[in-house]
């Protein structure tokens with residue numbers, strides 16, 4: 576009797592704790608996020624962010640209880656929710672060395688080799704997987720009649736920077752050594768990535784320039800990428816810091832984990848105190864908000880940057896400032912050799928201005944750029960394109976832009 580009573584009490588307390596945490600996350604979601612009026616279905620976006628926030632919060636709690644790491648928890652839930660539609664393409668799982676990859680080939684016969692797409696998904700190396708992006712990849716392969724290789728780079732909890740990006744580079748080299756084996760025309764290979772995968776696409780394109788043993792990449796498609804981690808006070812960072820899905824808070828949570836940086840350096844990073852004065856001098860011309868068109872700077876107060884230099888912060892964070900994570904900082908000679916690009920920014924995204932700055936760098940060096948700013952877009956919307964409950968028009972605007980650009984290659 577006493578035993579049953581104790582169990583009953585225990586269950587009641589547990590239920591209250593769970594409800595309390597969920598309620599706290601709900602209140603935090605309502606108080607700390609804002610949804611701009613130009614995004615249709617604001618309620619859907621809030622609910623989506625609530626679920627996202629719950630997954631991060633519960634993952635962090637399980638991690639503290641040593642049950643399971645936050646990234647593992649997040650990925651498990653996300654994969655369980657993924658719908659894997661095949662859109663009339665043949666799908667083959669392969670491994671390039673340690674890296675799992677998935678090949679999507681249109682089923683229709685073709686008399687000549689097809690265009691190739693190397694695809695790197697996003698998720699900050701915390702979230703995202705081949706399964707979660709399966710429908711998108713098969714849809715892109717089918718719509719553009721291309722052979723698409725998706726790279727399932729290694730991620731957290733086991734692998735932090737530079738594994739994700741380096742795996743993308745290595746898998747791409749492997750593919751480019753024998754494109755014909757996959758029915759791909761070597762002169763028509765496009766690299767395409769979203770979010771951290773967009774960073775990977777930019778790094779892959781820069782790294783493989785001028786390799787005599789590989790066919791040159793024909794074009795790059797960067798979808799709301801992160802391209803630099805030096806100036807985190809650009810107008811988009813300040814204007815959109817509380818807009819789902821990538822709030823500043825979530826960006827730091829994911830970025831600290833991927834880069835294995837202690838969260839105590841947040842203020843130093845935000846104020847640029849971790850950047851040596853000569854680095855600021857060297858890169859200011861590319862990172863200044865003056866490079867961003869006026870309409871994106873409305874109501875923007877230029878913050879005083881940087882704070883006095885903090886050498887300890889620099890030593891702990893200097894890998895953020897390397898072109899291997901900040902490809903926007905590559906030299907002019909590198910930028911000038913890049914192939915034509917499609918750059919897609921989301922208007923309501925803290926990373927929007929990275930795309931605007933890269934666009935300017937490419938154009939200043941004579942590289943042809945097609946740029947599309949999705950006016951009602953928010954970070955992370957691409958994978959929702961065929962989601963029955965949480966779909967937004969911006970996912971389709973974005974996908975149509977990618978499809979029409981790719982078909983022209």
Ligand SMILES: *[C@@H]1O[C@H](CO)[C@@H](O)[C@H](O)[C@H]1NC(C)=O
Nearest residue numbers: 673737738739741742744745
């Ligand atoms: C990528 O390939 C290079 C050269 O083969 C190798 O040294 C490196 O360890 C590989 N990187 C990863 C992350 O496996």
